[in-house]
Amino acid sequence: MAINRIGVLTSGGDCAGLNAVIRAVTRRAILKYGWQVYGVNDGSHGLFDRPPRFQELTLPDFTGTVLRMGGTILGSVNSGDPFDFPMPDGTRQDRSAEIIDGYAQLGLDALIAIGGDGSLAILRELAQQGDWNLVGIPKTIDNDVDMTENAVGYVTAVDVATEALDRLQPTAASHNRVMILEVMGRDHGHIAINAGIAGGADVILIPEIPFDLDRIKSKFEDVLSEEGRSFALVIVAEGVRPIGETIDKNIGQYLGQHIAEMTGAETRVTVLGHTQRGRTPSPRDRLFASAFGIHAVDLVAEGKFDRMVAWSSRDCIDVPLADVVGHSRAVDPDGSIVRTARGLGICLGD
Structure with missing residues (x-):
C-alpha cells in the first residue's frame, strides 16, 4: 500500500527520551520517504475530540533543544482505558469506536505508538478493531516491556537513582545514618537493583525477591563489625511489600x-518519585530513542505492521506485538545482575 501520512503518539507515563523518538520518526519519514507526520496530542485521548487534536510535525519543529528535552512535546495520558472509560456520572463506557473514528478522520496510513506494556496492549486492540497499521516503540522507566533489553527512559531513570545514592552517601557517613532511597518500580525492580549496584548500596530490595527484616538487621551488624562503618545505604523499589503484612504507608517509611526500631540507628527516607521521569535524557537514551524511531518508520515503509521495535544483542530489531502484550520482563532472581549484587556482598533481603 502507498504511505502518505503517518501518525505518532506517546501514551502512558512520561519519561526521558520521548522527544528524541518523535524527532527521529519525523526526520526519517520526511527526509527518506517524503511523508506527512501528524503528532497526536495527549495519547489516544487526542482522538476523542472533534476535530481530533494533533499537530503536523515538520523539520523546523526539531531544533537542537527538542532532542535534549524531557517529557513529550505531544502530551500523554496514563489513565482512561477507552474500552472501559470512566464517565463523569460514575458509569463506565466503551468509547473505543470514538478513537477509531478519530483515527479515520486524520486520514492516517499508519500509526507509530510509543508506550509501555499496558499502553501497547490497548493500542494493539484498537488497531485490530479499527484495522490500523500499527508499529510500537517500547518506553518505560521500569524497563519491564518484554522482548527488549532496553526501553526508552530506563537508562536515564537509573542515572537519576544512582546520582541520588551518590549524594546520600556523604551525609550518611557524616551523621552515621541509614539512608533509605525509594525508587519507582511498582512490579519490577530493574531501577533499584541496577542503581543499587552502581551506587554502592548495602541493601537492595526488589519485588521479585521477598525480604526478611532480620536479614537486613544482620547486614547492618556485618557492616559495623566487618567493615567498621556505622552508616549504610538502602535502595528499595516502591512495589516491595513485607511478606504476610499489609502496610498503610509507603515502603520507604x-x-x-x-x-530504626531494630537497630537503634538514625534513619532518613528519600522518595525520588517523579524526578526519575523528568530529567534531560542521557546520551544512551537518546541513542536508543533515535534507533527505535528510525527502525519504526522503516517498518512502516516495508509494510511490516503489528510489530514492536526492540533492542537485543547490541542491535535494533523488531518482534511481533502479540509476543509482547500480556507479558512483562522481571528481574531474574538467578540472573547475572542478581549474582553480581550477591557477589558484592549486597543484602537482597532473603
Missing part, C-alpha cells in the same frame, strides 16, 4: 521505622 515502613523500612525507616522498622530499621
